[in-house]
Amino acid sequence: MAISSLGAGAGILTQDLVDQLKEADKAQYINPLDARKATETAKQDAFNIIEAYMDNVESSLGTLTQYGVFESRTTSSSNEDVATVTASDSSDIQDFSIEVLNLATKEIVQSAPLAFAAKDATIATGAGTETLTLAVGSQTFAIEYDETTTLEGLKDLINKEAGDSVSATIVQVADGDFRLFLNAKESGTGQDISITDNSTGGSTLNTALTTGMTNVQDAVDAQFKYNGQTITRSSNVVSDLLSGVTITLKEAGTTNISVEQDRENIASKVENFISKYNSALYQLNQDTKSSEKVEERGVFSGESTIKNMKSDLINMLGEVGEGVGRLQDYGIEVNDDGSLKLDTSKLNSMLDENPSNVQAFFAGGTFTKSDGSEVTLEGAFVQMEESVSRYTKYNAGLDQYENLLNSRLESLTEQRTKAMERLNVKYDIMAKQFAAYDAMITQFNSISTMFTNMVNSEAAQK
16 A cells, blocks of 8 residues: 555554654654754854965965065155166165266267258269268268268168167258258267268268268266265166166256165065954954853864864964064064054064064074174064964865865765665655554454444344
8 A cells, every 4th residue: 555545544543643753763863963964064164264264374474485575675766856766676775875967968960051951852962872981989880872862861771770879860940951960879978970971983972961060969978976976877877886776867966865675565465464364363263262152152162173273373473583583573463362463663663773684584584683693594474384384285284174074074974864764764664564554454444344234234123
């Protein structure tokens, strides 16, 4: 008989009774497993958040230990109209003065006035192809011309042949007065410009381009004083005076230059670490909270791995420094609740006092003690990164704990599946037995009714 018809006959052993018995067994055997699965699932969800926070802490420490944070430089000029400066990473931290005496200039020459009435005026007389020699400093360029070559054509030939050394342009100075201007590309002395005609009897170059060329601007070297010492350079962009420092001279006058560590970048990276650390610590405090009330306990209140990680995260702050100082000495303060904050003024004060020691303390390097002795440090941020990575790196503490959580959940899932299978088999059998009992009771009732009717009929006849 099908289970769906259970109780249809006698109405005693019904499907409801089987379901009630089954629910009672589920409450005893299945519900505790479901509760444990819910707890482990909650731990997995909380673990994913904790793992992300710890990865953020490690990443923020990584940016502080990598090259560039303490090596980057910023510059300032008290008078940027006089000179500006840029500095590459790791250049010397220094202050100096610059007094610009005069700027470097480029040689500029022009053809004689009133020699060419238009830009398409020819530059030579006679007939035949000849050459001229254009000299720019120590460089010479041979350029062919003939009686058909125009002033504009010569300009184009010069730019084509000698464009890396000189720039040729045509300027209309007045009506009927077009002149060829030649500008040296490089500034400083030694860039004299001249044109020599090499005519051998054919075309002859207009003397306005040879002996008639006049200087518009003489090329001179830049002169400036560096900390009072007079310096000469051919260019206004000086990159060979100080290693990694480029000075751009702009006008006569005096300015004070500073090259220092990029403090805003340092503070920003330290603040980023502090923010990530505080977020991780807050979440760990919430998740490991102990309480007599179950609803107030943290999901990891009984998990030693997570509680130990929180302790290690806090303890590492006091373990760094390698005997030459504490984080607090460099502006990283510890609040009463264990969170961190940055005292920027204290950090800047230490950078003012000895920037090299600050770099060595945080990122590693040579640290000079007060007695003048030196010691090589691993670096506070390097040490903290190593402490955190014992949990965050591949197959370390957090990976192993995650595997444990997965194993627990898989085991509970398997236990529940098997327990449910056992209950289903048990109550499938019970349903069949109840159906058989129900059929027997129905049959007994039918026979009883038949005998009762026979007796009643016999009695009625008598």
